[in-house]
Amino acid sequence: MKSCLPPDPNPLKPAHALPAGACDAHCHVFGPGNVFPYAPDRSYTPPDAPYEGLVKLHDWLGISRGVIVQASCHGTDNRAMLDAIERSQGRYRGVAIVDGDVTDEALAQMDAQGVRGVRFNFVAHLGGAPDLDVFDRVLRRIEALGWHVVLHLDAQDIVTYAERIDRIRVPFVIDHMGRIRAEAGTDQPSFQRLLGLMRNPLAWVKVCGSERVSVGRRPFDDAIPFARALIEAAPDRVLWGTDWPHPNISKDMPNDGELVDLMFRFCDDAGLRERLLVTNPARLYGFEAI
Template identity: 50%
Template structure:
């Protein structure tokens, strides 16, 4: 399979906004290097390598202290690259894995010791072939015993179908990318209102980054900001933020991670909100 051109920006700006001490990039990835950590045969895209050393250098450049590294679909259920990154910086890294439903308890415990704190269920069919929800529910029950949570990625159009399953899970549930709202429909749309109603249940958390994936206007993503700000102001104790570096599967442009950081005060307009978003909330979920 042909390797995609790099989706990460070659020279991100040094952001004018300085994150507070202890700030966490709560959604990022590591890819490869492929000669050491091969990509999954069933993958639907092949990224350019973006290994741990690049991620940690970017973290320093942007002024962040910690990372939550999320297993991406191109590595399938082989979490070797993720675990290697976690073990390289165990104090400052936590992980979200993608695992086989039949994984052994011993393997889960090994991942827990390495810093994994949850499993990801991906329901975006253009990226993966999702497991049946009953299979995922059984896995969620197992990881709940470790104190882990579930991260879910889905399209807004699938929320109605998935909501009963999500409500039934015995763990906290973190929703990627604001549930991918339809930006053109506006922040007062019925679909986004339904998403906010789901968020009223205190088991749900949401990541408010990744405007580059949702925008129709392009940088600086002013069309996406009202959605993120609404969530930050409505659910200040259950919001997280991440770069999504190295921005896998992006076709339109290479996002500037420095610009993404500079958008944080736009969506979290007070110091109190930013402290919760970047420090207190991820610390409570991943380091407590």
């Protein structure tokens, strides 16, 4: 079983201040494993990255809010994420992983606790596509809650599952710019399909994970053309996040302060940054007005 590297313990102070209400729309909490055990069938083991570490990072970077996304290493045991949301007293929202056996009562309880969506992994190294009957069934059930679905895809999956994505009736969020490969350029079919997908009013995308899109060396500037194109395509349906603590990075561990500076380089218009960091996540995740 693969063990993950820890995040950079010394994030730089960003060169520019973030706006009030800025949201990290993609981050994780892991463990601590002696309190919230990792899933026995996990494909990787992360270093513990508990709530306290996330709060410390956000305070240092000037981030007001966050969305804690359940990761596959905890499976459908959402307790670490739910505990962090509860302790945050409104600062954080969550995205859960559930299976086909989840009850309506459990979904309603998570809604009351601050969960606003579910996530499905299609990524090959995390086990590949889910049971698509379960996928369809869960999406039908979350519709009444006003939730969305987060799709963690490999680039080719955007084409492979195009028909199924087109049938989705709830808002859906594509993680990490669809894990496009920068070396293939902006004309690659997967990215052109993703840009076309953004014409769907239900489609959202996270312009984060630059270290996953990039050929893999800081400061990951080769991801900039992709992020800019997605922001231009759907300025009211883009989100940004750190992806702290960066699980499964095997090339060059990002520095979270540098990732904030990178975001300023690919979104250099203050009005667009306000939408990316404040307005859009507040609308999707139901944060209170600042």
